[in-house]
Amino acid sequence: MQTECAYLFSSLAKELENLRVLAEEAGKKKEELRKRSNHSFTKTDLVDPQKWTMGDVQQYGRVLAQLQDDVKNIKDQRILLKRTLRELESNMLKAGTRKEEIVRFNRAKTDEEFAKMLKVRTLGPEHLEAQSQLRRDIQVVRDRVQKLEDNLQGCKTKLSQFQIGKPGLRAPSLDTVNRTFRNINLAINQQTEDISKLAARMSKLDMSSLQVSITRDKRLGESTAKRPINVTPHVAVTTAAALNAERSA
Known part of the structure; x- marks a missing residue:
């Protein structure tokens, strides 16, 4: 044991x-x-794991946060490159079309039959004008069709609402109606008080003191209304006589 x-x-x-x-x-x-490494890290050190230790986790996070602006710039550049690629594809398509046209025109210089066929395919000025007018008319018709479709959709909506008994206009709520009537009553009461105050002030005024006798100053002489209407100045009579003499001569 x-x-x-x-x-x-x-x-x-x-x-x-x-x-x-x-x-x-x-x-x-x-x-x-x-243990932390006494080293100033940069963005390029992120790809090398041998330079980092567990004590450098916080510093690793700070360096990693600095990449946010770079990532944002890369996203913006990606969007710009996509737009540039679309424009490049469009330009390449246009260039291919132009190249085909150049080949056709070069062939038309040596081949008369092909030149005649190519000439037939081109439109004259009157046909180009007719084509432009047709395009404008088509656009107008499309706009009208769109308006008709919108009106038809609105009519269908109204018809469906009428069939199910749903009103087209929604009635206001009781709270809204009560608030509106309350505001109207407050406005009427305010106007009534203002009118009562004005009536009270008017009743206090002495209107008899405002009556003033109007007399004419004696130095002004008699009124011109008492003169006879048929009185004509001497100058007017002389002028009228001269005009009559010239007319009779």
Whole structure:
């Protein structure tokens, strides 16, 4: 029994010693991982994992945050490149069409039959004008058709509302009606009070003191209304006589 206990004790001592050694190694490894590297990192260091340690996690996050502007610029450049590619494809298509036209015209210089066929395919000035007029008319017809479709859709909506008994105009709520009547009553009461105040002020005025007798100043002489209407100045009579004499002559 003592031998077994001694053997068990020695085994536990060895295990504890091994655990102590492992704990020391783990502690050293932990310290190594937590140790920060005294190095100023840049964006180019993100692709090299050998330069980073676990203690540089915060600095790694700061450097990584600096890439946000670069990512945004790359997205903007991507959109610009897509737009440029679309324009380039359109220009390439136009260039291909022009190239085919150039080939046809070069062939028309040497082949009379092909030149006649190419000439027939081109439109004259009157046909071009008719083509432009037709395009304008087609556009006008399309606009009218669109308006008719919109009106037809509105009529269908009204018809469906009428069939199901749904009113086209929504009645205002009771709260809105009550608020409107309350505002009207307040306005009427305010106007009534203003009119009552004006009537009270008018009743206090003494209108008899405003009557003033109007007399004419004696120095002005008699009124011109008392003169006879048929009185003509001497100059007017002389002028009229001269005109009559010239007419009779």
